[in-house]
Amino acid sequence: MSCEFLDRIVTVEQMRAIEGRLFDAGMPVAALMEKVAGRIATWLVAQFPLQHYPRIAVVAGLGHNGGDALVVARELAAQGYRVQVCSPAERLKPLTADHLRFVEYLGIPVVKAIAGLAPYDVLIDGLFGFGLERSVEGAMADAVAAINAAECPVVSIDLPSGLHTDTGQALGIAVQATHTLCLGLWKRAFCQEEALAYLGQPHLIDFDIPPTAIAAVLAALPTIRRATLPAIRQRLPLPRQVNTHKYRVGHLLVVAGSQPYAGAALLAALGARASGVGMLTLAVPESLRLMIVAQIPEALVLGCPETEAGAIAHLPDTLDMSRYSAIACGPGLSRHAGGAVQAVLQSPTPLLLDADGLNLLADLGTIETLKQRQAPTVLTPHRGEFKRLFPEQLENSEDGGAAAQQAAAQSGAVVLLKGACTAIAHPNGTLWYVPESTPALARGGSGDVLTGLIGGLLAQAMASDTNDALDSALDAALVGAWWHGQGARAAARDRTELGVDGTQLVQYLNPVLAQVLA
Numbered sequence: 001m002s003c004e005f006l007d008r009i010v011t012v013e014q015m016r017a018i019e020g021r022l023f024d025a026g027m028p029v030a031a032l033m034e035k036v037a038g039r040i041a042t043w044l045v046a047q048f049p050l051q052h053y054p055r056i057a058v059v060a061g062l063g064h065n066g067g068d069a070l071v072v073a074r075e076l077a078a079q080g081y082r083v084q085v086c087s088p089a090e091r092l093k094p095l096t097a098d099h100l101r102f103v104e105y106l107g108i109p110v111v112k113a114i115a116g117l118a119p120y121d122v123l124i125d126g127l128f129g130f131g132l133e134r135s136v137e138g139a140m141a142d143a144v145a146a147i148n149a150a151e152c153p154v155v156s157i158d159l160p161s162g163l164h165t166d167t168g169q170a171l172g173i174a175v176q177a178t179h180t181l182c183l184g185l186w187k188r189a190f191c192q193e194e195a196l197a198y199l200g201q202p203h204l205i206d207f208d209i210p211p212t213a214i215a216a217v218l219a220a221l222p223t224i225r226r227a228t229l230p231a232i233r234q235r236l237p238l239p240r241q242v243n244t245h246k247y248r249v250g251h252l253l254v255v256a257g258s259q260p261y262a263g264a265a266l267l268a269a270l271g272a273r274a275s276g277v278g279m280l281t282l283a284v285p286e287s288l289r290l291m292i293v294a295q296i297p298e299a300l301v302l303g304c305p306e307t308e309a310g311a312i313a314h315l316p317d318t319l320d321m322s323r324y325s326a327i328a329c330g331p332g333l334s335r336h337a338g339g340a341v342q343a344v345l346q347s348p349t350p351l352l353l354d355a356d357g358l359n360l361l362a363d364l365g366t367i368e369t370l371k372q373r374q375a376p377t378v379l380t381p382h383r384g385e386f387k388r389l390f391p392e393q394l395e396n397s398e399d400g401g402a403a404a405q406q407a408a409a410q411s412g413a414v415v416l417l418k419g420a421c422t423a424i425a426h427p428n429g430t431l432w433y434v435p436e437s438t439p440a441l442a443r444g445g446s447g448d449v450l451t452g453l454i455g456g457l458l459a460q461a462m463a464s465d466t467n468d469a470l471d472s473a474l475d476a477a478l479v480g481a482w483w484h485g486q487g488a489r490a491a492a493r494d495r496t497e498l499g500v501d502g503t504q505l506v507q508y509l510n511p512v513l514a515q516v517l518a
């Protein structure tokens with residue numbers, strides 16, 4: 001398949017519509033099942049070689065997910081694996097029933113309950129796919145519970161059985177897979193936070209869906225995509241023009257810090273430094289100025305008048321904000337720096353607001369006025385900050401992506417909702433997910449690094465770009481979130497999930513990018 005659609009995310013309704021087009025155009029259902037199951041079997045043989053994993057158990061349900069599983073069982077048996085099948089369901093769909101009959105004809109053992117299986121090295125879960133429509137109960141729930149008690153790798157076909165394809169919620173009970181092989185196109189469940197504990201490592205099994213079929217179903221809808229390396233590569237400020245100079249690769253102003261939260265300003269500055277931005281200026285309370293200069297010698301550091309609590313009372317009168325390519329405002333400001341936030345909101349400069357910048361924005365109650373800004377605004381809340389800014393959006397659903405889309409439409413800003421699967425929405429409805437993250441980031445300071453990193457990318461994009469400014473702002477947020485996640489994963493690999501504090505994270509940002517791009 002042409003790569004352009006491989007990162008699209010679809011609902012069950014859209015997947016059925018796409019599949020329906022293939023069938024209408026003449027692709028036999030049984031032939032498609034053969035093709036898909038052949039790709040699954042190839043993946044399994046590569047991942048679980050015969051000499052190390054000779055015994056395979058396959059659990060097959062009544063629908064076409066079960067049909068896929070039975071074709072996989074047949075193919076693995078043909079390659080020499082010792083395969084056995086568990087078929088706990090009644091009233092199989094005709095194609096699935098035919099495959100079960102043929103598997104029995106081949107002499108592959110078939111049992112009704114998982115307890116009846118002989119020992120196995122890998123378990124394949126083909127109980128339910130995207131056809132699941134109600135809560136899993138009775139014998140099916142028992143089968144799921146037995147799968148979850150298995151002490152070997154569990155590979156789910158299409159989805160962990162029991163997960164709803166769109167919401168990612170477990171309907172009653174769901175398989176906790178070690179690997180999930182998503183078929184054809186990413187389903188929405190793969191980007192829902194609730195589903196992450198069930199999915200294990202997700203992999204896409206491409207089965208050459210014609211791009212025309214996908215385009216016909218998705219063309220009129222807002223684009224929803226998963227961040228993948230090819231998309232990120234196109235959006236990185238690399239390679240630089242050979243004859244560029246520091247004023248052409250962005251000048252970022254970071255407005256951050258207060259006496260109680262001095263480190264937040266430093267971490268944001270370190271994140272900005274890693275972004276490669278050409279020039280970096282920091283506006284901090286006067287009492288933090290020398291500390292920042294000592295740590296970031298290349299930055300220009302402006303000391304601001306302070307409140308009694310050590311917050312920025314107001315920005316220096318001489319500060320001309322229109323000189324900067326972008327402003328990143330918020331980390332460590334405390335709740336006493338409302339004047340600074342008001343000033344950056346009124347500036348004509350592209351702006352990222354985070355942390356206390358968002359809390360102060362919520363205090364000001366001016367979400368709607370963001371639409372009047374001349375330049376793009378990027379908001380980077382975590383769930384708590386998001387709920388303060390957009391109290392209605394997360395009320396009825398836990399779907400972070402949909403909430404971010406609504407918030408972006410309401411505010412006219414790019415909204416990046418941080419989480420285990422960060423969602424980034426453009427006011428026009430375009431939505432990206434960054435699913436590669438790590439719980440190592442659940443730690444104070446991670447967000448400050450992200451603010452600086454995205455701020456630096458935003459400044460570079462604004463200094464160089466001829467694209468639409470709001471599109472470029474979304475790209476900066478996307479690249480920053482992806483890069484931050486990759487850095488944290490690399491740090492966690494070397495140092496465990498407990499060893500990724502903000503300063504460590506910063507150390508990994510540039511090396512990981514070099515590694516991933518190589």
Ligand SMILES: NC(=O)C1=CN([C@@H]2O[C@H](COP(=O)(O)OP(=O)(O)OC[C@H]3O[C@@H](n4cnc5c(N)ncnc54)[C@H](O)[C@@H]3O)[C@@H](O)[C@H]2O)[C@@H](O)CC1
Pocket residue numbers: 015019032033036061062063064065066067068093127128129130131132133134135136137140157158159183184
């Ligand atoms: N996406 C595609 O284009 C393709 C899909 N295929 C497979 O087909 C699957 C979808 O097949 P189906 O539509 O047959 O659906 P499933 O195989 O997911 O099974 C759903 C069946 O179980 C019943 N059911 C739903 N919820 C139940 C519950 N809680 N308890 C008991 N029964 C329940 C439904 O009535 C339906 O018959 C995909 O997940 C995938 O594995 C592949 O074979 C071919 C290509």
Ligand SMILES: [K+]
Pocket residue numbers: 065125126127128129156157158159160161
């Ligand atoms: K499944």
